[in-house]
Each structure stands twice: as structure tokens, then as C-alpha cells.
Amino acid sequence: MAYSVNAFWFVDMxxxxxxxxxxxxxxxxxxxxxxxxxxxxxxIATVSRTINxxxxxxxxMAKRVWEVIKELNYLPNTQARALVSGRSRxxxxxVSEITNPFFPELIQGFEDVAVxxxxxxxxxxxxxxxERMKSCIRRMVERKAEGVAVMTFGIEExxxxxxxxxxxxxxxxxxxxxxxxxxxxxxxxxxxxxxGVQHLAALGHRDIxxxxxxxxxxxxQSRLVAFxxxxxxxxxxxxPTRIVEGDHTMEGGIAAAEKLLTGNQxxxxxxxxxxxxxxxxxxKAYRVxxxxxxxxxxIGFDNIHITQMTIPPLTTIQWTCxxxxxxxxxxxxxxxxxxxxxERSYPIETQLVVRESTGFPRGxxxxxxxx
Numbered sequence: 001m002a003y004s005v006n007a008f009w010f011v012d013m014x015x016x017x018x019x020x021x022x023x024x025x026x027x028x029x030x031x032x033x034x035x036x037x038x039x040x041x042x043x044i045a046t047v048s049r050t051i052n053x054x055x056x057x058x059x060x061m062a063k064r065v066w067e068v069i070k071e072l073n074y075l076p077n078t079q080a081r082a083l084v085s086g087r088s089r090x091x092x093x094x095v096s097e098i099t100n101p102f103f104p105e106l107i108q109g110f111e112d113v114a115v116x117x118x119x120x121x122x123x124x125x126x127x128x129x130x131e132r133m134k135s136c137i138r139r140m141v142e143r144k145a146e147g148v149a150v151m152t153f154g155i156e157e158x159x160x161x162x163x164x165x166x167x168x169x170x171x172x173x174x175x176x177x178x179x180x181x182x183x184x185x186x187x188x189x190x191x192x193x194x195x196g197v198q199h200l201a202a203l204g205h206r207d208i209x210x211x212x213x214x215x216x217x218x219x220x221q222s223r224l225v226a227f228x229x230x231x232x233x234x235x236x237x238x239x240p241t242r243i244v245e246g247d248h249t250m251e252g253g254i255a256a257a258e259k260l261l262t263g264n265q266x267x268x269x270x271x272x273x274x275x276x277x278x279x280x281x282x283x284k285a286y287r288v289x290x291x292x293x294x295x296x297x298x299i300g301f302d303n304i305h306i307t308q309m310t311i312p313p314l315t316t317i318q319w320t321c322x323x324x325x326x327x328x329x330x331x332x333x334x335x336x337x338x339x340x341x342x343e344r345s346y347p348i349e350t351q352l353v354v355r356e357s358t359g360f361p362r363g364x365x366x367x368x369x370x371x
Contacts, residue, residue, distance in 0.1 A: 032074075033047050033048065033051075035072070035074075036065060036068050036069060036072065036074055039068045039072070040061070040064040040065045040067070040068045041064065042061050042064065042065060046058075046061055046062075046065065047065050050062045050065040050066065051065075051069075087146060087336075088143065088144040088145065088146055089118060089119050089120060089146065090119065090120050090121070090122055090143055090144065090145045090146060091110075091114050091119045091120070091121050091122070091145060091146060091147050091148070091149070091329065091332055092121070092122045092123075092124065092136075092140040092143075092145035092147070092148035092149070093106075093107060093110050093121055093122070093123050093124070093148070093149050093151065093328075094123075094124045094125075094126060094133070094136050094137075094140075094148060094149070094150050094151065094152060095107065095123070095124070095125050095126070095151045095152065096125070096126050096127065096128055096151070096152040096153060096154070097125060097126075097127055097128070098125050099249075100248065100249070100274075100276055101275075101276075101304045101305065101306055102274070102275070102276075102302050102304050102321065103125075103151075105304060105305065105321040106151060106321040106324060106325055107121075107123060108321075108325075109321045109322040109324070109325030109326065110149065110325040110328060110329060112322075112325070113322075113325055113326045113329040113330075114329050117329065117333060119146075119329070119333075122139065122140060122143055122145055124136030124137075124139060124140065126152055128152075128154075133152075137160070137162050137163060140163065140168070141162065141163070141166060141168075145168065146168070146169070146332070146336045147168060147169040147170070147171070147332030147333075147335055147336055148163055148168055148169070148170055148171070148332075149170075149171040149328040149329075149331075149332060150170060150171065150172050150173075150176075151173055151324075151328070153173055153174070153217045153218065153219040153220075154216065154217045154218065160177075164177065164179055164181070164182070167181060168181070169181040169182070169183075169331075169332055169335030169336060169342075170182045170183075171183050171184070171185060171328045171331045171332055172184050172185070173185045173187065173219065173324075174186065174187060174218045174219055174222060175218055181335055181342075182344075183331040183332075183334075183335070183342055183343060183344060183345070183346060184344065184345050184346070185324060185327050185328060185331070185345075185346050185348050186345045186346065186347050186348060187219070187222070187319060187348040187350065188347065188348065188349055188350055189219075189222045189223050189225075189226040189350060190226040190229060190230065191349065191350050191351070192301070192317035192318065192319070192349075192350025192351055192352055193223060193226040193227050193230050193271070193301070193317060193350070194226070194229075194230040194233065195317070195351065195352035196230075196271055196299045196315075196317055196352050197227065197230035197231055197233075197234055197236070197271070198230070198234060199299075199315075199352060199354065199358065200269045200271075200297060200299070200358065201234045201236060203297070203358065203359065203360050203361065204360055204361050204364040205268045205269040205297060205361050206236055206268070207239075207242070207265075207267045207268045207269070207361075208231065208236060208238065208242070208267060208268070208269045208270070208271060209238075209242040209243070209244070209260050209267040209269070209270045209271070210224065210227045210238070210242065210243050210244075210270070210271050210272075210273075211244050211245075211246045211252075211253060211256040211257075211260075211270060211271070211272045211273060211277050211278075211281065212224045212243065212244070212245050212246060212273045213245075213246060213247065213248040213273040213274060213277070214245070214246075214247050214248065215245055220248070220273055223273045223301065224243070224273070227271060242260065242267055244256040244259050244260060246272070246273065246277045246280075248273065248274045248276060248277060249276055249277070249280070250276045250277070250279050250280040250283070251280060252276075252277055252280060253272065253276065253277035253278060253279060253280020253281045253283070253284070254280040254281075254283055254284045255280075256277065256280070256281065257270070257280065257281045257283075257284035257285065258284060261284060261285065261288055261290065261296075266290075266295075266296070267296070268296065268297065268361035268362070269296065269297035269298070269299070269358070269361070270296065270297070270298050270299070271299045271301075272298070272299065272300050272301060273301055274300060274301050274302050275300035275301060275302040275303070275304045275306075275307050275314065275316055276302075276304075277300070278298050278299065278300030278301075278307075278314055278316065278357075279300070279306075279307075279310060279314070281298050282298055282310060282311075282314070282357070285298070292312055292357050293312065293356065293357055293358050293359030293360075294359065294362060295362055297315075297357065297358040297359055297361070298314065298315070298357045298358070299314075299315050299316060299317070299357070299358060300314050300315070300316035300317070301316060301317040302316065302317070302318075302319070303316045303317070303318035303319070303320070303353055307355070308355070310357075312355065312356035312357050313355035313356045313357065314355055314357045315352070315353065315354050315355045315356070315357045315358040316352075316353050316355070317350050317351070317352055317353070318350065318351045318352070318353045319348055319349065319350045319351075323348065323349075324348055327346040327348060330346065331343070331346055
């Protein structure tokens with residue numbers, strides 16, 4: 001028994017001495033790869049391979065390295081890592097704006113998935129400005145991004161040729177140039193929007209308006225076409241005056257609602273190309289004394305988080321930011337990692353989420369208030 005106690009005592013003392021040595025080194029020496037190698041009792045090359053997630057590193061050695069890194073709170077030099085490995089492990093994401101809550105949610109999802117797979121991210125916002133797009137591309141090139149997801153929902157092919165010419169893999173939404181190293185996230189707008197139109201038709205709506213996004217954007221065109229096709233399938237004729245072009249902002253939704261909610265004959269329902277537009281329509285309906293859904297049903301598109309808290313909570317078409325981000329990272333990884341095979345197209349599904357902003361049209365036979 002004495003021998004066993006002494007053995008444990010010596011082990012404990014050895015561990016304490018090792019920790020004391022590490023704390024001492026932390027205070028006395030610069031925290032660099034040499035210090036980590038010395039305290040983990042491995043070579044500098046082993047530390048480098050461990051940090052760069054090279055799978056051939058002995059697991060026991062890798063564990064010691066990560067323990068020292070954690071204890072020292074060591075932050076690896078990413079530029080040095082890129083020089084050693086030949087890879088930046090940096091993925092770029094270009095969005096059109098960050099004032100729309102959809103994009104911060106998309107950025108968060110993109111970062112979560114990228115970090116999970118050992119990548120860092122570089123964000124650029126164009127604000128629909130070609131000059132800012134040029135600046136974003138320049139930063140992506142200067143920082144040696146291994147791949148870039150372009151989530152501006154428009155095509156700026158002349159500008160993006162700079163990345164394509166440098167063989168930087170690209171991911172677009174909806175459409176993209178037919179070139180090597182380019183993948184597309186193919187969104188099934190029709191499925192979700194058809195569900196939305198069928199939902200309104202089942203409630204008894206026949207006078208349905210639609211507020212599109214900027215028709216310079218391919219995504220806005222696709223959503224409008226999906227709406228027109230879905231209403232035709234349901235046998236609903238849409239008056240051309242019921243289709244108004246918006247700009248995907250809350251203010252644009254208010255302006256569109258001002259056009260639709262004036263006059264003697266109002267639509268009974270409004271579908272919108274995105275949630276921010278729908279929130280603007282809700283605001284304007286409230287201002288003119290219309291109750292949603294008693295007097296007007298409203299449907300959005302995106303299912304951003306805030307739609308659960310609007311009054312009333314918004315019925316909307318969902319395509320989750322996380323799934324969009326996950327598909328973008330998956331596509332970029334497939335282009336840059338040897339053990340993965342890239343696809344040209346990655347499907348993105350849409351789905352109706354029914355909340356409280358849709359109901360029977362007032363005065364219809366299905367309206368319980370007329371019984």
C-alpha cells in the first residue's frame with residue numbers, strides 16, 4: 001500500500017512540476033510554436049502538422065500539443081500556417097447587404113459550418129454597389145481565400161471573372177457562369193410559393209396581390225414567375241395591377257402597400273418576395289386601419305427569426321439560412337479538398353410555415369364570421 005501511495009505521489013508531483021514549468025514558460029518566454037513544441041516534448045514540425053489538422057500525426061502527440069496550446073492560450077499565426085501548409089483555410093462570403101436580418105443569419109450559419117470544418121471566413125458586403133463589389137473581390141484575392149460564396153442574388157460576371165481567372169472556386173445562388181470550379185445553389189422557389197398560393201386558395205382567396213423584389217435580381221424574377229405559375233395552377237387570374245415591384249426593404253413594402261391598399265376594391269391577400277417587404281405591408285395595413293388577417297392576409301418569404309415576433313406572427317415561405325450556408329460551405333470544400341467531389345448544382349428546398357397572418361377573406365362563405 002505504501003508503494004502505491006508513493007507512486008501516485010510521484011505521478012502527481014510530476015504533473016504539477018510540468019504544469020508549473022508551463023506556467024513559468026508562459027510568463028518568461030514568448031508564446032510561439034517553439035515554446036509549444038518544447039513544452040509538449042515534440043518537434044516543431046509535429047506542432048505545425050497538428051495545428052494544420054494533418055491526419056498522420058500520432059494521436060498521443062497531437063493530444064499533448066493541444067493540451068499545451070489550451071494551457072498557454074496560444075493563438076497560432078494564421079499567415080505562418082498558410083505559408084507552411086500552402087493553404088489559407090479561408091472561405092469568403094459576399095452578401096449584398098447586412099441591414100436585412102436575413103444576411104446576418106446567413107453569415108452566422110456560414111461561419112458556424114466553416115469553423116466546424118477548420119476554416120475561417122472573410123465577409124464582404126456590396127450594398128449593390130459595383131465599386132464595393134470590386135473592393136470585396138480585391139480583399140478576397142489579397143487574403144488568398146480558397147473559395148468564395150457569392151450571395152448577392154444577382155450576377156456580376158465581369159467583376160467575378162477576376163476570381164474565376166485565378167481559379168478561385170465560386171458558389172452562386174440560382175444561376176452562375178458555366179465554368180470549371182463554379183457551383184450553384186438551386187433554390188426550389190416554386191414548391192414553397194405554390195404551397196403559399198394553395199394555402200390562400202383553400203382559405204377562399206381569389207384576389208391575391210404580389211410584391212416582388214427588384215426585378216434586376218434573378219431571385220426576384222424567379223419568385224415572381226413561381227407566383228404566376230402557382231396562381232395559374234390554382235385557376236386564379238391575377239390582375240396585372242396587383243403585381244407591384246418592391247426593393248426587398250421594409251420601406252419598399254410600405255410603398256408597395258400604399259399602391260395596393262388604396263381605392264374601393266382591395267386585394268384580400270398579399271404575397272411578398274421577402275419577409276422585410278411583408279413586415280412593411282403589415283405596418284401599412286395597421287396604419288390604414290386594416291386588421292391582419294381579418295381584413296387582409298399576408299405571406300412573406302425567408303422565415304427570418306423576427307417573423308415569429310411580428311403582430312400577428314407572419315406566415316412565410318421558409319428556406320433556412322443554415323441549410324443555405326451549409327450547402328455553400330459544402331460546395332466550396334468539395335472544390336478545394338482532394339477527397340471530396342464537387343457538384344455543379346446543390347438543391348435548396350422551400351416550405352410554407354403557417355402562422356397567424358393568414359385567414360379567411362372577410363365575407364367569404366368559409367368565413368365563420370358570416371355564419
